[in-house]
Amino acid sequence: MPSHGNKTGSDATRIVIASPPRKRINMASTLKSFLASARQSVSGQSTPIPGTPSENTPIEKIFPKVDPAVDGDDCDHDCESCHAKYPKGFKIDEDDALYGHVKGWSTHILVATGKSDWVRDVADEKGSVMQAIDHGSVKPSNGKLMLSASNIPTPSHSADYSLPTTVILLPAFVVIENVTPQSVPTLITEFIDKAPTNMTPLAPISIPRSLPDPLPPAEQLTSRPSPHRALILLCSQKTRDARCGQSAPLLRKEFERHLRPLGLFRDLDDERPGGVGIYFISHVGGHKYSANVMIYRRSDAFGLDTVERAKADGDILPANVTPGEGEDQGAAQCMWLARVRPEDCEGIVKFTVLQGKLIKPESQLRGGFDRQRGLFSW
Numbered sequence: 001m002p003s004h005g006n007k008t009g010s011d012a013t014r015i016v017i018a019s020p021p022r023k024r025i026n027m028a029s030t031l032k033s034f035l036a037s038a039r040q041s042v043s044g045q046s047t048p049i050p051g052t053p054s055e056n057t058p059i060e061k062i063f064p065k066v067d068p069a070v071d072g073d074d075c076d077h078d079c080e081s082c083h084a085k086y087p088k089g090f091k092i093d094e095d096d097a098l099y100g101h102v103k104g105w106s107t108h109i110l111v112a113t114g115k116s117d118w119v120r121d122v123a124d125e126k127g128s129v130m131q132a133i134d135h136g137s138v139k140p141s142n143g144k145l146m147l148s149a150s151n152i153p154t155p156s157h158s159a160d161y162s163l164p165t166t167v168i169l170l171p172a173f174v175v176i177e178n179v180t181p182q183s184v185p186t187l188i189t190e191f192i193d194k195a196p197t198n199m200t201p202l203a204p205i206s207i208p209r210s211l212p213d214p215l216p217p218a219e220q221l222t223s224r225p226s227p228h229r230a231l232i233l234l235c236s237q238k239t240r241d242a243r244c245g246q247s248a249p250l251l252r253k254e255f256e257r258h259l260r261p262l263g264l265f266r267d268l269d270d271e272r273p274g275g276v277g278i279y280f281i282s283h284v285g286g287h288k289y290s291a292n293v294m295i296y297r298r299s300d301a302f303g304l305d306t307v308e309r310a311k312a313d314g315d316i317l318p319a320n321v322t323p324g325e326g327e328d329q330g331a332a333q334c335m336w337l338a339r340v341r342p343e344d345c346e347g348i349v350k351f352t353v354l355q356g357k358l359i360k361p362e363s364q365l366r367g368g369f370d371r372q373r374g375l376f377s378w
Contacts, residue, residue: 056100057375059365063335064357071351072309076359079346084250086341090243093288094363098338102285102367104378106143106197108170109133111179112152114159116236116280117245122149127161132181133188140192143199148281151236153268169195170296171331171371173226174207183221186211191223195330198369199376202299202329225328228266228277229321230297230353236280241287247340248280251291254345262318262349264302273322276353286366289338295352299332299372304355318354336366 066075111129118125123134130149139145155177156163164178167187172195179187195207210222232255238245259265259276266275284292300306303319333356340348344359351357358365367377 056377059099059361062368062370062375062377063333063361063365065361066347066351066357066359068310070308070310071357075309075347075351077347078343079254082254082343082346084254084342086243086250087246090246090290092243092290092339094339096289098286098289098364098366099361100367100377102336102377104144104198104367104376105146106199107140107172107192107195108146108148109192110148110150110152110168110170110233110279110281112154112166112168113149113161114151114154114157115149116151116248117238118149118282120239122237122282123147125149125161127181129161129165129167129179129181129184132184136184136188138185138188140188142193142195142197145192146284148233148284150233150282151268151280168226168231169207170231171198171334171369172196172205172207173228173296173298173328173330174205174223175226176221176223178219178221180219183219186221191221196371198334198371200371201374202332202371205328205330226277227271227273227275229264229274229301230276230295232276232278232353233281233294233296234278235282235284235287235290235292237283240283241290243290244283244287244292247291250342251293251340251345252278252280254342255349258346258349259353264318264353274320284336286338289366291338291340292366293337293340293348295333295335295337295348296331297333297353297356299329301356302354307355330371332372333368333370335368337364338366339364 068075113128122128122130125131130147133145133147152166152168154163154165161181164180167176167179168174169176169192174191174195176187176191190211191207196203196205205225207223209224210220234248234251235244236248255278256265264275266272266277284294286292301321303321304316307316309316335352335358337348347359351359369376
């Protein structure tokens with residue numbers, strides 16, 4: 001019995017000594033998790049957690065994945081001619097499950113600022129359209145609006161927020177001009193509220209070209225279809241994370257390198273019909289998964305969605321698809337990718353931009369929608 005008592009006492013001693021550290025570790029972990037959740041709630045951004053919520057469209061159904069039997073043996077290979085590399089210290093999270101944890105949005109607006117970096121929260125850019133949208137009393141009635149500052153040039157080629165600027169409204173693929181902070185309530189009620197959302201079926205756009213009761217010319221808002229067939233949006237905001245400022249310029253060069261031979265590259269002020277616009281935008285969340293890339297594309301944007309490359313003879317070239325008057329339906333799809341590296345750009349152009357297919361959905365797809373099939377990741 002004494003020996004048994006000594007053994008118990010020894011075990012008890014180990015437990016007493018070990019318990020406080022375990023308790024402190026658990027409390028610290030719990031506190032860290034709580035603070036992270038609080039930051040998510042305040043910022044409105046979501047951080048991926050393992051697994052996909054059951055109500056989401058399954059990852060294997062929302063967008064097609066390349067298949068060597070259909071798309072060729074090299075469809076899932078990284079670019080071999082890519083020499084661009086991220087800086088040596090460029091580290092990201094490679095472990096989190098990404099898909100299905102982006103909070104849904106209804107519309108997305110890109111505000112032309114002529115800049116590629118902004119204050120930490122673009123809604124705090126004093127005197128800007130972004131500030132007027134975020135802080136104003138008039139809010140969209142058709143769901144959550146994603147607000148992005150962009151490097152699209154302003155009409156005056158100035159960063160002066162007191163001068164009128166231009167915005168692109170998505171998924172409508174509509175350019176709205178002569179926007180000022182003072183006209184933001186009208187922008188919301190007469191254009192954003194009347195625009196299609198990510199969840200509405202494809203149908204001809206009915207956004208007004210101008211307002212029925214004309215304002216003075218200096219205050220009149222006008223709209224027109226975007227000339228592009230697809231947009232590539234790259235988070236470039238280095239004030240939020242240096243990796244975004246490092247990755248965006250490198251990716252833009254690689255995307256340009258692969259789009260230009262196809263005749264699809266469009267520079268910032270290139271208004272030729274068709275092609276692909278590439279814009280830098282402000283923080284979208286998830287910079288630890290840099291680079292974040294959002295791709296908006298029209299339905300069968302280049303006439304190649306059903307082409308089977310493995311069976312085709314010769315080069316596959318994009319068609320010059322231009323909708324007729326009254327036929328513009330806006331973006332059919334948006335794919336939000338992460339962990340994109342320069343060597344991914346060739347495949348993204350060849351299969352995602354041109355054909356609406358994904359190469360590495362399991363490790364790169366964060367979310368998106370397909371209006372044509374009524375599918376969403378949220």
